[in-house]
Amino acid sequence: MLRRYILNKTNTFINYRYASQSMLQSTIDDKLGIATLVMNKPPVNSLNLEFLEEIKSQLTQFKNDKIRGMILTSDLQKIFCAGLDITEFSNPNPERLSKICTTFQDTWLALYLTQFPTVAVINGHSPAGGCLLAMSCDYRVMVGPNYTIGLNETKLGIVAPKWFQDCMVAVIGQRKAEVSLTTGKMYTTDQALQIGLVDESVPDVDNAINKGIQFLNNFQKISPWAYKMTKDIRRQPTVQWLIDNKQKDLDFVVKSMMSPNVQKSIGLYLQSLKK
Numbered sequence: 001m002l003r004r005y006i007l008n009k010t011n012t013f014i015n016y017r018y019a020s021q022s023m024l025q026s027t028i029d030d031k032l033g034i035a036t037l038v039m040n041k042p043p044v045n046s047l048n049l050e051f052l053e054e055i056k057s058q059l060t061q062f063k064n065d066k067i068r069g070m071i072l073t074s075d076l077q078k079i080f081c082a083g084l085d086i087t088e089f090s091n092p093n094p095e096r097l098s099k100i101c102t103t104f105q106d107t108w109l110a111l112y113l114t115q116f117p118t119v120a121v122i123n124g125h126s127p128a129g130g131c132l133l134a135m136s137c138d139y140r141v142m143v144g145p146n147y148t149i150g151l152n153e154t155k156l157g158i159v160a161p162k163w164f165q166d167c168m169v170a171v172i173g174q175r176k177a178e179v180s181l182t183t184g185k186m187y188t189t190d191q192a193l194q195i196g197l198v199d200e201s202v203p204d205v206d207n208a209i210n211k212g213i214q215f216l217n218n219f220q221k222i223s224p225w226a227y228k229m230t231k232d233i234r235r236q237p238t239v240q241w242l243i244d245n246k247q248k249d250l251d252f253v254v255k256s257m258m259s260p261n262v263q264k265s266i267g268l269y270l271q272s273l274k275k
């Protein structure tokens with residue numbers, strides 16, 4: 001549905017290709033140089049290893065395509081992205097868990113530091129890893145009023161890695177992030193706008209895409225080099241810890257995920273989701 005809307009809107013796409021298995025659809029508007037990356041992994045766009053690898057490789061492709069901006073959104077009704085695939089947490093295979101963790105670290109770094117401006121059009125719920133994807137973009141437009149967004153990890157009995165937390169601090173500030181993270185709070189669209197977790201709230205997805213394009217149009221007269229240097233300087237403090245501590249982060253995730261207490265919490269959370 002969303003795909004059709006975007007195509008109808010511009011009619012100028014030179015490139016409309018499906019990534020493997022169609023979990024991701026990418027389009028590039030030739031005239032504007034704007035790419036749209038649409039997540040389409042029913043039922044909830046949960047991030048497993050294969051999906052993360054696709055996102056990472058599409059970001060590399062966009063870099064090679066030298067696009068001028070990107071919109072990240074979802075083709076699913078009511079869900080932007082439900083975060084990491086929780087079934088991967090339950091009795092995990094340590095090798096696969098390590099691979100997912102490393103791929104997620106790299107995907108985040110690639111998204112957070114893109115050389116082009118990015119907008120998340122949040123057209124559905126966006127907990128945990130979904131919220132992280134949105135926060136990593138340069139600008140967030142959220143459809144309201146009925147969706148929710150936030151880092152809810154404590155509600156699952158797990159700990160958001162330091163780089164998730166630092167990313168939130170960079171968006172909403174230390175105090176609000178601390179309360180938000182420790183309570184695992186999910187914010188409605190209006191609340192998210194109020195605390196600065198999103199930049200705009202709009203009633204429907206058409207408006208959201210328009211707002212996203214408007215934001216990206218700001219960069220038509222900005223040198224890509226000046227944009228990228230400025231972004232790197234701003235974002236370097238947030239990424240440096242992970243760049244220097246990838247192994248430490250991985251060890252922490254694997255160790256905590258394998259602990260009996262965490263496994264028990266995850267089992268209970270999964271059961272509550274099924275209900």
Ligand SMILES: CCCCCCCCCCC/C=C/C(=O)SCCNC(=O)CCNC(=O)[C@H](O)C(C)(C)COP(=O)(O)OP(=O)(O)OC[C@H]1O[C@@H](n2cnc3c(N)ncnc32)[C@H](O)[C@@H]1OP(=O)(O)O
Pocket residue numbers: 043044046047048078079081082083084085086087088089097100101104125127128129130152153156158159160161253273274
């Ligand atoms: C992955 C390995 C580890 C790598 C290490 C990386 C670093 C560690 C990171 C630790 C931090 C964790 C980050 C996370 O992202 S944890 C994920 C947190 N996500 C959630 O809590 C979302 C839970 N889901 C919901 O709240 C709702 O489902 C949602 C609001 C998204 C949608 O509600 P709706 O009512 O529309 O749909 P259902 O609830 O009925 O769900 C439909 C089916 O989808 C299943 N589901 C939902 N979310 C997930 C998910 N995140 N992973 C897997 N499966 C999910 C749900 O169970 C339903 O399944 P069934 O139809 O089979 O019942």
